[in-house]
Amino acid sequence: MNAINTMKLEIESRSVNESFSRVAVASFVSQLDPTIEELGDIKTAVSEAVTNSIVHGYKESKGKIYITASIFEDGKVQIKIRDKGCGIENITQAMEPLFTTSGGERAGLGFAVMESFMDKVKVSSKVGKGTTVVLEKKINGRFAKRW
Template structure:
């Protein structure tokens, strides 16, 4: 059975200057589990991708909020939910294909691929005009 041991929520404006704040805040919260350097770096990278997606895609047209919930679960598991109320993704499967991007030039199209490969489980829900929710889970080593 999944038990919530600890939880932290924040909402922040989708400004690119908040990308580093979001990953630093989440990393600080998770530090109570004494993660390895690699685990922490994986989580920060996945968070950075999800938050960047909110800024570059979800709120491309209008500024809005990003809602983040981080849970520490039993057995050293972490779940992170990153939600926006932006434009939504018409075709989630297509958006998750590596190298696919609608942002052009300087975006590599690897956001979801990084989230998928750096976490243990990734779920994406999206509705056009209503927003996107990304949830990922990471199992930390027991030390």
Template sequence: MEYKNHMKLQFDSKSQNEAFARVVVAAFAAQLDPTIEEIADIKTAVSEAVTNSIIHGYDGNLGSVTVECNIIDNTLEIIIEDDGNGIEDIKQAMEPLFTSKPELERSGMGFTVMETFMDEVDVISEVGSGTKIKMVKKFNSLNEE
């Protein structure tokens, strides 16, 4: 029998909301009985994606960030989306150490961190229309209703 669950969260693009987002996603993922390490991985990846939306997507302007999670059997899908600036060159943005904000002392490792901690990371972006990051994490245990 297939297990499914879904949640959606929307908040202002304020740095104070980054911690809120990662705790909410971690709590939602808890139903998959993850290890402490897996929870830490999820929180870190969500942190990076939400921070990218806030810092790069809105560039100091107030906007909205949406976090959506789906669970299908033992797989967690996390979608983080903004309506901000968008990414001009996704391939370049995903290169380790690349940052468009060196003046803010950004490390340029956000996408690399996401790719390290998640099983899949896909980025869809259009300049002027925002960015959508989809991350997938698979777990060993199956949740049963």
């Protein structure tokens, strides 16, 4: 199925952009007339993925994060979040709830939240090359709920 609308965003891996990126994606998705809850789910999942790129992908360094959001005819939204950071050695372990490499202030729940709030989460990564997270969610929207 072809995307009926797409947007691309390139941001620097600065933590101040976490809020900007989730709001920008939510704003793009708004054209599907999502419920507040659906919009909240997307904002939360995007926030987790972008934070992962900033905290883990680029660690002490700075780099670019590439976000692509696409809308499909059936109301599906696909959001790709890509970085050219250090990559993940063991994806299975990284996706385990409560696993974290960052100590006391990070809950280790990033991927668990993404998986719980989205329909589909795909992670691909190459050590030294970077990580891509693909999030998918079908938006039923306020309109659909009326029927």
